[in-house]
Amino acid sequence: MPELPEVETTRRGIAPHLLGRTIARVIVREPRLRWPVPPEFGANLEAQAIERVERRGKYLLLGNALGFALLHLGMSGSLRILPASTPPGRHEHLDLLLDDGLCLRLTDPRRFGAALWAGPEPHAHPLLAHLGPEPLGPGFTxxxxxxxxxxxxxxxxxxxxxxxxxxxxxxxxxxxxxxxxxxxxxxxxxxxxxxxxxxxxxxxxxxxxxxxxxxxxxxxxxxxxxxxxxxxxxxxxxxxxxxxxxxxxxxxxxxxxxxxxxxxxxxxxxx
Missing domain, CATH: 1.10.8.50 (Helicase, Ruva Protein; domain 3)
Incomplete structure (x- = not known):
């Protein structure tokens, strides 16, 4: 199962390819993840530039001018950045197509991951609001x-x-x-x-x-x-x-x- 180090490693890997890029299109092939992918997930990401790529616990946050998308890798999920023309595999449920011809692709064989819209105040989202301090931050004592x-x-x-x-x-x-x-x-x-x-x-x-x-x-x-x-x-x-x-x-x-x-x-x- 992806844990904090794996998620942070993933964040560091994808951030250079996402920051400053505009999401041209969101493709949801399978909306039935741990929670259904809501319509506002794609609507609030398309035509918007990614300004922040953050992590809270095991959640990834992609921020733009409207708010934050929330991604979770579940038990078996992974994220890759690859050419948008790459044919999707069986368990590749979600693409964020970037304006440079690449895409961020979510693979999740067990479908325990999540792709949600957290709004402008992501830390108030029910999935994040009650989390404890970050172990690598100053609040962990x-x-x-x-x-x-x-x-x-x-x-x-x-x-x-x-x-x-x-x-x-x-x-x-x-x-x-x-x-x-x-x-x-x-x-x-x-x-x-x-x-x-x-x-x-x-x-x-x-x-x-x-x-x-x-x-x-x-x-x-x-x-x-x-x-x-x-x-x-x-x-x-x-x-x-x-x-x-x-x-x-x-x-x-x-x-x-x-x-x-x-x-x-x-x-x-x-x-």
């Missing part, structure tokens, strides 16, 4: 986490994966950050100490920044017909390494289930 966690018995891993607490800390990144911070993922969030919150904030930022950096190295040719969305790959410390030796102490990595998701950690290094 150890004090803020501690205040939200006070008195809570919820496991710290589930806590930091809650998008109302902080956006974009998906399953892989939560496991990796907790390992770097030396915190047991099963530990109640309310029992995490102030020094541990400081370590965790730093670890979350480190993991996400590394993922974005590695994802960026794969985005070499968004224009090419064979362009790919650039999902990152990196050397993971604990995730999907059950039974393998910890890179720090050599003890076997443990795998458990938490809220229906796999969690990986080192029982010796994390407490």
């Amino acid at each position: 150890a004090g803020g986490l501690a205040a939200r966690a006070a008195g809570r018995n919820q496991a710290v891993k589930s806590f930091i994966m809650d998008s109302h607490v902080v956006v974009g800390v998906g399953n892989i990144y939560a496991s990796e950050a907790l390992f770097l911070a030396g915190i047991d993922p099963r530990r109640p969030a309310g029992s995490v100490t102030p020094p541990a919150w400081l370590r965790l904030v730093a670890a979350i930022r480190q993991v996400l920044e590394a993922a974005i950096a590695e994802g960026g190295t794969t985005l070499r040719d968004f224009v090419g017909v064979e362009g790919k969305p650039g999902y990152f790959r990196q050397q993971l410390c604990v995730y999907d390494r059950a039974g393998q030796p910890c890179r720090s102490c050599g003890a076997p990595i443990v795998q458990i289930r938490q809220t229906g998701r796999s969690t990986y950690f080192c029982a010796c290094c994390q407490s």
Whole structure:
């Protein structure tokens, strides 16, 4: 599933091709995505220049003089920029045709993505209004986490994966950050100490920044017909390494289930 680093990597890849370009036409081949593509999506984009390409959590925002289009990649979606004349494939549901002969194409095999019109105040949109702070922004602090966690018995891993607490800390990144911070993922969030919150904030930022950096190295040719969305790959410390030796102490990595998701950690290094 595309997570914050993949979406940010995609944003950085498509932005240079979109900024300042006018959308000549919007083609919706399949409007039945997670929510139906509304008529105003195309009506408010056509004949308008793209002025901003932003990200909020796992959502992409394309801004023009009228407001913002909101895109989400769902579980299997990707965006590519390629020649507008490229024949669409089976799961390529949406094209934004640009005035330079290129297009932004949405591919979404499972159709769990979204293409909506968010209006002039996108952060007030119901999908964005209640999101927590950006983990790479100034609003994400150890004090803020501690205040939200006070008195809570919820496991710290589930806590930091809650998008109302902080956006974009998906399953892989939560496991990796907790390992770097030396915190047991099963530990109640309310029992995490102030020094541990400081370590965790730093670890979350480190993991996400590394993922974005590695994802960026794969985005070499968004224009090419064979362009790919650039999902990152990196050397993971604990995730999907059950039974393998910890890179720090050599003890076997443990795998458990938490809220229906796999969690990986080192029982010796994390407490």
